[in-house]
Amino acid sequence: MAIGSKKISLLELRNHSRDGDAWTAINGTVWNISKLASAHPGGEEVIRDSYGRDATKTYNSVHGARLIARYLGEGARLGTLDGDESEDKVPDNGPESLGKNQGQFKMPALDSILNLYDFEDVAQKALTERSWAYSSGASNDSLTHAANVDWYRRIFFRPRVLKGVGEVDISTTILGQRYEIPIFNCPVSLVKLAHPDGELAVARAAVTNGTATIIPTMASFAVDEIVEVLPAGYPFFFQLYVNSDRAVTEKLLAEVVSLKPRAILVTVDLPVFGKREANERYEYKAQKQKQKQKQKLANARSASTAIDPQLQWKDIAWIKEVTGVPVFIKGVQCAADARRAYEYGCAGIYISNHGGRAVDTAPPGILTLMEIQANCPEVLSQMEVFIDGGIRRGSDILKAICLGASAICIGRPFFYALAYGQEGVERAFQILRDELAVAMQLNGITKLSEASPSLLNTAALDKYVYRSNSHPWAKKIDRSRL
Known part of the structure; x- marks a missing residue:
């Protein structure tokens, strides 16, 4: 069986939940993310929160489905999450679950939006926290x-x-x-x-x-x-x-x-x-x-x-x-x-x-x-x-x-x-x-x-426009000879 086609249970997934040995499941695929935390643009903690669990909801709230394969490469694909243990059955306590959600606020008709400030007013109520x-x-x-x-x-x-x-x-x-x-x-x-x-x-x-x-x-x-x-x-x-x-x-x-x-x-x-x-x-x-x-x-x-x-x-x-x-x-x-x-x-x-x-x-x-x-x-x-x-x-x-x-x-x-x-x-x-x-x-x-x-x-x-690269009157102070 090819590595990428291996069936992986939730129990096995949860056994890989620490730095240096970290797996996560996203959209049914299990990935090795052991080296991702230090390189992740959004910081290490969000990746560590995904260790050993199904992070589909967290991932999909921010990324498109194909992006992870481009970022990690196919070599990081470990297999597929057991079909009976889908993401819907796994509690996801990612930060995106906080606060209001789109759909709870009835947005005004689009043709009632007259300027860009109106969009801001709507977004404050419509977007998640x-x-x-x-x-x-x-x-x-x-x-x-x-x-x-x-x-x-x-x-x-x-x-x-x-x-x-x-x-x-x-x-x-x-x-x-x-x-x-x-x-x-x-x-x-x-x-x-x-x-x-x-x-x-x-x-x-x-x-x-x-x-x-x-x-x-x-x-x-x-x-x-x-x-x-x-x-x-x-x-x-x-x-x-x-x-x-x-x-x-x-x-x-x-x-x-x-x-x-x-x-x-x-x-x-x-x-x-x-x-x-x-x-x-x-x-x-x-x-x-x-x-x-x-x-x-x-x-x-x-x-x-x-x-x-x-x-x-x-x-x-x-x-x-x-x-x-x-x-x-x-x-x-x-x-x-x-x-x-x-x-x-x-x-x-x-x-x-x-x-x-x-x-x-x-x-x-x-x-x-x-x-x-x-x-x-x-x-x-x-x-x-x-x-x-x-x-x-x-x-x-x-x-x-x-x-x-x-x-x-x-x-x-x-x-x-x-x-x-x-x-x-x-x-x-x-x-x-x-x-x-x-x-x-x-x-x-x-x-x-x-x-x-x-x-x-x-x-x-x-009056705020500088006419040179230097301050108009202040001088850099040098105390190196004191």
């Missing part, structure tokens, strides 16, 4: 998260009139490819937490709206599964977390490159996970429910080996070399790094503070864009520029494009809209494209190429 903590939380005091939204509101328009705006074109061109709208999804990880179709629904909604999807490294589904739902040859981008083991990253990049992405977006603003207290409070509650003897809150922000804290600029050159694909730096937060990305031959930059989930009190994305305008505007004309963080209205999109962005990306609002599935994300896209078109018309322009800083009054923020 786990999903809400994951999506809504930010680092520490969430000051950057709040500022991302607030600082767009501090920029005012200077509309032009009598411009003949009966017809408006909101299309754009990125790396030579035309898109109907300058709107992409942020590469949010594990969006299956919002809906079973996860990234598949987001990708389909992007196609419906004539734009591309950005596929995250830590997606709920394998990359090729997501690409399969796109029309043949349809453009997509791929977001990359660089693994501490370069062989792992090189293997992943080879797979991605074979699928022909338009660009690789390398995330650089998260060498370690920020302190996300909403997640940690949830983890504490989940662990208390399971009556753990030790609370390991650090696991709520553990990145294991899946994200390399030693990533450096030289690694960007390596990624360009091994892929031959245009590379963006995702997580630019100052003009100096934007200039350096250009010097390293990057095709673009992606201005982001990780939605306020990295270091708290990092600058709002729109302030970073203004700093680049003040210090190295030539960079903006030589590279594509994506920006995310705090964009909630079509008018916000126009403000970012006026200041030099090529396109914007939407994170939490699309996650919240996904509570309605693909139709919810399509509705969110439609709201933004309608608001953008109206904002353009009311400002006297009919094409995005006509957007410019002259349409904006940024006086309320100008």
Whole structure:
């Protein structure tokens, strides 16, 4: 009998429940996960919770069925769980069982949703406690998260009139490819937490709206599964977390490159996970429910080996070399790094503070864009520029494009809209494209190429814009000779 076809009882499964000798059952298949804990992107504890038991419910709440085989390899497949001892008969006390569930809340009709804030209100009631903590939380005091939204509101328009705006074109061109709208999804990880179709629904909604999807490294589904739902040859981008083991990253990049992405977006603003207290409070509650003897809150922000804290600029050159694909730096937060990305031959930059989930009190994305305008505007004309963080209205999109962005990306609002599935994300896209078109018309322009800083009054923020890479007056103190 082949190893993978062996029948394994629950009793035998439970006998393999410790570090170095750990099995789990997922969707009827038993896997050896002895080496997985230290490498798991979500931290070790969630894997240890799966030792010696059927973890189907826990796994399926986050991942697509095919992902585990891609991650572990067929060599880790041990056999099948005895058919009379199915997952339905095994208590599953995984953390996803906490709190409210989708289906208990009657969601409003989709056509009653008028803006992105409405999606957030619905999601807070519709998502599980786990999903809400994951999506809504930010680092520490969430000051950057709040500022991302607030600082767009501090920029005012200077509309032009009598411009003949009966017809408006909101299309754009990125790396030579035309898109109907300058709107992409942020590469949010594990969006299956919002809906079973996860990234598949987001990708389909992007196609419906004539734009591309950005596929995250830590997606709920394998990359090729997501690409399969796109029309043949349809453009997509791929977001990359660089693994501490370069062989792992090189293997992943080879797979991605074979699928022909338009660009690789390398995330650089998260060498370690920020302190996300909403997640940690949830983890504490989940662990208390399971009556753990030790609370390991650090696991709520553990990145294991899946994200390399030693990533450096030289690694960007390596990624360009091994892929031959245009590379963006995702997580630019100052003009100096934007200039350096250009010097390293990057095709673009992606201005982001990780939605306020990295270091708290990092600058709002729109302030970073203004700093680049003040210090190295030539960079903006030589590279594509994506920006995310705090964009909630079509008018916000126009403000970012006026200041030099090529396109914007939407994170939490699309996650919240996904509570309605693909139709919810399509509705969110439609709201933004309608608001953008109206904002353009009311400002006297009919094409995005006509957007410019002259349409904006940024006086309320100008005092915050640094005009150099140095602090305007403070000096670094050197006490080495004391």
